Amino acid sequence: MTLVLLPDTIPLDPRVPEGVHTAIYDVRARIPADLRDADALVVWGNPADRLAEAARDLPELRWVQSLAAGPDSVLAAGFDPAVVVTSGRGLHDGPVAEHTLALLLALARRLPDAVRAQQRREWSTEIGGLQPIPGSDGAGFRSLSGARVLIWGFGSIAARLAPALTLLGAQVVGIASTAGQRAGYPVVTIDEARDLLPRTDVLIDILPATAATRRIVDDGILRRLPAHAVFVNVGRGSTVDEGALLHVLQEGRLAGAAVDVTATEPLPPDSPLWDLPNLLITPHAAGGRPVGADTLLVDNIGAFHTGEPLRNTVVRPG
Ligand SMILES: NC(=O)c1ccc[n+]([C@@H]2O[C@H](COP(=O)([O-])OP(=O)(O)OC[C@H]3O[C@@H](n4cnc5c(N)ncnc54)[C@H](OP(=O)(O)O)[C@@H]3O)[C@@H](O)[C@H]2O)c1
Numbered sequence: 001m002t003l004v005l006l007p008d009t010i011p012l013d014p015r016v017p018e019g020v021h022t023a024i025y026d027v028r029a030r031i032p033a034d035l036r037d038a039d040a041l042v043v044w045g046n047p048a049d050r051l052a053e054a055a056r057d058l059p060e061l062r063w064v065q066s067l068a069a070g071p072d073s074v075l076a077a078g079f080d081p082a083v084v085v086t087s088g089r090g091l092h093d094g095p096v097a098e099h100t101l102a103l104l105l106a107l108a109r110r111l112p113d114a115v116r117a118q119q120r121r122e123w124s125t126e127i128g129g130l131q132p133i134p135g136s137d138g139a140g141f142r143s144l145s146g147a148r149v150l151i152w153g154f155g156s157i158a159a160r161l162a163p164a165l166t167l168l169g170a171q172v173v174g175i176a177s178t179a180g181q182r183a184g185y186p187v188v189t190i191d192e193a194r195d196l197l198p199r200t201d202v203l204i205d206i207l208p209a210t211a212a213t214r215r216i217v218d219d220g221i222l223r224r225l226p227a228h229a230v231f232v233n234v235g236r237g238s239t240v241d242e243g244a245l246l247h248v249l250q251e252g253r254l255a256g257a258a259v260d261v262t263a264t265e266p267l268p269p270d271s272p273l274w275d276l277p278n279l280l281i282t283p284h285a286a287g288g289r290p291v292g293a294d295t296l297l298v299d300n301i302g303a304f305h306t307g308e309p310l311r312n313t314v315v316r317p318g
Helices: 048-057 093-108 111-119 156-167 190-199 219-224 242-250 293-306
Strands: 002-007 020-025 040-043 063-066 084-086 148-152 171-175 180-182 185-188 202-205 230-233 256-259 279-281
Touching: 002 293, 040 293, 063 293, 093 111, 093 156, 093 202, 093 230, 093 256, 093 279, 148 156, 148 190, 156 171, 171 190, 185 190, 190 219, 219 242, 242 256
Parallel strands: 002 020, 002 040, 040 063, 063 084, 148 171, 148 202, 171 185, 202 230, 230 256, 256 279
Antiparallel strands: 180 185
16 A cells, blocks of 8 residues: 655645555644655645654655645755655746736836835825836836846746736746747847846746755846846745845846745845835745646656656756
8 A cells, every 4th residue: 555645734635546545644743653654745835844854754755746846845854865756846837927927017017116105195196197108218117018038947937927928018038057949938048148138127037946046146147137127036035146136226236126035034024135125025925826736646646656757756966
């Protein structure tokens, strides 16, 4: 009998083949002794210390299925290298694409300024009223129509986001590890993208947290963007040099930014990032709702049971 442990943080009801047994476990507690012979562990919202404990506690474990798109927390937990890790890649495409659009449009249409003015009961004639035509001198980033958008990390989420940006009139180019066409969009490497940065209105970060992406969005990258540009991070906080971001925003060297993820989460109350009027912060709110988790589980539990390749297998570094 194959035992698959399901987290109690999300209602799951995958139909499993004969010979597979599922049990629900509390992600905040130690896995009970009678479940420690589990073959597979599904994780969602598990605290880091409990995940590390599970890595030590489950000697029979052969597979960990994360429902998160980014498998970084599972990879950091210390599971044996023989344990296969699969991610929730694809489950967050819609929610994260929507959140990215929300952040971008909020920056373009100055919603944070409008909310501040509303709190003062002020009808701002500067935010409203007659405005420069988008794309004209002095207009700044005020519309996606005609905007040149670079998406760094052109994977599953980007493939969902890009057509929505196109629909609103943006020109989209992706950046990934290798160049070529993806989902109908031109994708370049960062070496080629460096020349595009000075002609970019929007840089979107949807990168995973890896050793190679650590602080990859640094001072040099941010300063190559034009001063009217905006930066949006829905990938991982570790990919950005936050000190550099703070400085370019303070200096007005970059018009604005929105981050859903920060290097330390929760962002500490004394972080200077909170004080920047041109930085919009959301508390890792883009994903958080894996859509279609049961379908992925049915596919992967079936494949695991018959020894076939699993969907979304994560290639471990090193
Ligand atoms: N804010 C949230 O709530 C939230 C929710 C879901 C996901 N996320 C984040 O979004 C990330 C992406 O999710 P996804 O589902 O789109 O993953 P994905 O399909 O694996 O796409 C990741 C992309 O990043 C590229 N990439 C990786 N390392 C790179 C590097 N060093 N330089 C250039 N490109 C690199 C990959 O390019 P190659 O294909 O060429 O390797 C791939 O195109 C996740 O890892 C997670 O960190 C955040």
